[in-house]
Amino acid sequence: MAAVTGLTRATVSALVDDLISGGLLTEVDPPPRTGAGRPAVGLALTAAGPAGLGLELNVDYLAACVVDLTGAVRQRFVEHADQRPSGAPDALAALGALAARARLAAEADGLIVAGAALAVPGLVTGDGLVRVAPNLGWQDVDAPALLRATPELADLPVTVDNEANLAALGELRVTGGDPTFLYVSGEIGIGAGLVLGGDLYRGVRGWSGEIGHLTVFPDGRPCRCGANGCLEQYAGQEALPGDEPLAARALGIALAAVVNLLDVPVIVLGGAYVPYFARLREGIEAELSRRVLTSGLAPVSLRAAALGADAAMRGAADTVIRAVRDDPAAWLRRS
Amino acid sequence: MAAVTGLTRATVSALVDDLISGGLLTEVDPPPRTGAGRPAVGLALTAAGPAGLGLELNVDYLAACVVDLTGAVRQRFVEHADQRPSGAPDALAALGALAARARLAAEADGLIVAGAALAVPGLVTGDGLVRVAPNLGWQDVDAPALLRATPELADLPVTVDNEANLAALGELRVTGGDPTFLYVSGEIGIGAGLVLGGDLYRGVRGWSGEIGHLTVFPDGRPCRCGANGCLEQYAGQEALPGDEPLAARALGIALAAVVNLLDVPVIVLGGAYVPYFARLREGIEAELSRRVLTSGLAPVSLRAAALGADAAMRGAADTVIRAVRDDPAAWLRRS
């Protein structure tokens, strides 16, 4: 560890001691030997320390999970039900009940839930206000306040973010490899989460990733947003089943724009695109190689998401874990 | 300063002393009084310390300037000549001669040139290799090596970057206000520089900003890149004069894509677009308000660049200055 961080061994020892006594690290069996010398002590993130509560409220389901420091899913609850008729207060109360069950089960298991993060399909401001969630029929909903109305969650810090953004983070955690990629989530609408150098790019106001409304055919089909020819009208969950070649062409045109603009080397298709991936791939790649200026220098890599419908809630839980991991001293002060 | 940084006054004094004795700060007249108490000592970046050499090699001109720590342009040389027939070695030798004149004049004036940065219209890798510069006819040119062949520049660290990227940085320096914006440079081709939170986003391989090849009309005019309907074919310097309404529509469609994707609140049009701005504005804004999903929540601000043709070389010089400013201790160790 000293070699990796550039710190001296003495410093690393002191810091590791703090993390062990603070319950963030545990000593485990030593790693396999590599040659002569005293064997190193194995270190691992503890499975019994702080954990993150990941929540998702989507059009047709509620979900809650608890993920520990090692990234393992320790609790998982999903409830399928159309949330559109409920209205925001009832929907968030139902999610609160689910979240409370997940939290209590996790804490009975020795975990300490450090915070919660909520994924919603809509535009969210930095303080958790859901400005618009078209497919839920929401407008200006104070989601953290409604969620904390559940007594068992009243003491938890709650953040809210767009569903595609958090799904992208969930994917990042799993893939490990590429720290820069675009995650495209095909649901009723089409959202995207942009991960640049391992960090989610949210935009100045948190409204980035609205790839569903990129113009593909300027005089094309009218969209419910008021414009014409939006990607969503050709590659959304409703347009997709009938006409995969057109959907692939539209996706390819939109994704080529992203790559030309941002030099993103990897694109991950998630949500409803996963089962269609084999049928879409060739058509998308044809447009990418034709329209991306640098495709001759380095091809764009296209793949299906590794996580399924859990991606957003996993990513949500991960933001909580990540906050602890990025500033463990703050967590130690808190305990 | 202590209040702003959160450091104690004692610490600030010590650091400021170092910067003054190192020749980066000077004491100036005190700021206007605000009430009782001992007046504060005024501090300003010194005009006689390190400076940046900003260079630009473009299709029809060469340019060099020296900018001091305060941001003032202390030397400026421009030479108009078509660079396409010359070839890379001759063009860079001519630019080297111009740069040497600028450097010598600046150093006679008490400045110390800390480094050079070069703007070129092409795709550049992280180590300064120009992979492709289509409008110059260049391919795989080691620009730093060719530039340092000029004896007076042999000792300077040289970086190379895309012209639109550096122009965006130049504009950032001047505007001061918005730390997140897209700069669109209309030349023979169309390039863009993306400034996110005060930092230039270059992409994984440094190939971001190729907005000229965003697809606007998928079955439209053939482009020299091999695709159809690229923005460049409708809003490039050659297509522009005839048909401003079409150009504005094409630009609006492409810029709406950028805003939907990245939530960028400000767009700056530079280069050849500056004289056309009044004629393009209305058409672009119409498309933006129609096609940007969040245009109802917060309108996109559109304006013409403040710097003219000097933007790229000013931005280039600024990268050198910025390196000193961001790590003054490294500069002090060097001297």
Next chain:
DNA sequence: GTGGATTTGTTTATTGGTTGAATTATTTGG
């Protein structure tokens, strides 16, 4: 086996940069 080489981890004194409290300096306002 035994001893040297090798690697890991701890101990110790030292360093460098920051803090906090007290002190000095310089102005305004009554």
Next chain:
DNA sequence: CCAAATAATTCAACCAATAAACAAATCCAC
């Protein structure tokens, strides 16, 4: 002219990291 206010410096104390020596635990060669 004095009190209040603000600015800047001095100096002892502290903290985190360093460097170097030392102790511990293993492999390997003989």
